[in-house]
Amino acid sequence: MAGELDLSPPEVPEPTFFESVLRYGLFLGAIFQLVCILAIILPTSKSYEQEETSEPAEAKSSEPSKKPKASAQQIRQKVKKESKKKR
Template sequence: MYWGFSPPEVPEPTFLENLLQYGLFLGAIFQLLCVLAITVPMPKAHEAEAEPSEPRSAEVTRKPKAAAPSANKRPKEVAKKRR
């Protein structure tokens, strides 16, 4: 009797199984990149360049303009003339 050890017969993975395996692998890499992007601080170049320049006082202190009256709200005089 020969009691040799042979590997069990495993069927070849199908196309969909391969697609699922690689998709899960790429998804895991994407998640790791997202976690690293959140945890690793990046230097902000635009803030460093904005500090030496002069503050824009005219643009910063400008108040927003009042909203224009809407089209459905007419002055009372115009409504009285049409009666």
């Protein structure tokens, strides 16, 4: 009975070209995903942080300003008046 056992490794077919491309493509995709995740987690360049700290604290307030809306409305009114004058 001991002489009848086949202890040789099983025969594994050689991977095809498509399987090789697929395997390396998956490795590259995984590396790309890790790089993207690290880019989100790790801090960005220090020049961006310096710009934030150089701004005054008043400019960083979370209250929305109504002045840009008013200026946009004034610009629209001026354009309308100019178009009426041209008629």
